Amino acid sequence: MKQICILGSTGSIGSQTLEVVRNNPEEFQIIALTAGNNIKLLAEQIEEFHPHLVAVKTPGGAKQLKTLVEQNPSFEGKLPEIYVGMDGFIQCATHPQVDLVVAAMVGMIGLQPVIKAMEHKKNIALANKETLVTAGHLIMDLKQKYQVNLYPVDSEHSAIFQCLQSGKQQEIEQIYLTASGGPFRELSREQLSHVTVEDALAHPNWSMGKKITIDSATMINKGLEIIEACWLFDVPIDKIHVLVQPDSVIHSMVEFQDGAVIAQMGTPDMKLPIQYAMFYPKRVFLGGERLDFEAMGSLHFAKPNPALRGIELASEAFRSGGTMPTVMNAANEYAVAKFLNHEISFLDIYRWIEYAMKHHVVSSNPSLEEILKTEQETYHLLEKDRNVIS
DSSP states (O other): OOEEEEEETTTTTHHHHHHHHHHHHTTTEEEEEESOOOHHHHHHHHHOOOOOEEEEESHHHHHHHHHHHHOOOOOEEEEEEEEHHHHHHHHTTTTOOEEEEEEEOGGGGHHHHHHHHHHTOOOOEOOHHHHHHHHHHHHHHEEEEEHHOOOEEEEEHHHHHHHHHOGGGHHHHEEEOOOOOOOOTTHHHHHHTTTTTTHEEEEEEEEOOOOHHHHHHHHHHHHHHHHHHHHHHHHOGGEEEEEEOOOOEEEEEETTSSSOOEEEOOOOOOOOHHHHHHHHHHOOOOSSSSOOHHOOOOOOOBOTTSSSSHHHHHHHHHOTTTTHHHHHHHHHHHHHHHHHSSSSOTTTHHHHHHHHTTTOOSSSSHHHHHHHHHHHHHHHHHHHHHHHHH
């Protein structure tokens, strides 16, 4: 039985991870859960899965959680220890009983717990993009130093990982990183200037959290995935090509040096890559819809829409190296939050990222402390110059 810690248990990936656990109770035990602000859902998860410890973002959240759990007449069993903030997240990720940490937090907040977990020789099922985008050099060094496994959970990287069961890394000719293209794949720049928050949250294929859904709409998500793939699979950026596959049937493909192309296909269901990471190297039954090739008839492919500049900006940041991906990522987090709050326009997201990158002097091979400092400096710059940028 694997002992699990879920970082970000109340989000989309975390909740679906618990579905996998729920369907396979003889395989997994939940040791620790962490959450941000959804205290009510966390209390329900505690009641069902009985973790030994939990952590929440704020002292107020911890107080609310303690009240909810203690006053629940249906709760049976020992109450979990409740921790707060980054120290609490790290406490959960490094608990001695934990075998596998599912890193499902969204944003830079997930970086430190993952690093500490690896230093404690925990295997990682990685759904947090920012970990590799901002600190890929640190993460891959830790993977080698502590001999831990890093299982990709993103559907595209899981697909590549599955395709590579058919060949070796050194035999890769190129990787086709597929994308649905999001809801705006055919819109012009002029049309994009009128996009609303509600438009951007209406993803045609995938059910995800708000931040990731916006990243998909801007194609920043795909840019981040390019950077992740470079680190995970040790390939140069020029070997990774984004291909729009609007049906979200092909989740990515690998072309090998003999010309063979291996594709991983399936319905757009995140439980598949989550379960694959949790059970690896086994495959087990997963209920749900199956592909009907006769009904499908054909598959469609297209180039990414150049008006969606996420791939361009992320690729530029990766080529610059050092602290630049952290700046790009932090500026995107900041700008997406402003967009979701109706403070800036859709196209302003690119403008704010570009501004931050142009005003940054790269530091090569940054430490964790430098990465975190760069993140805060980027937030400060954008807050200070927000009237200039807009």
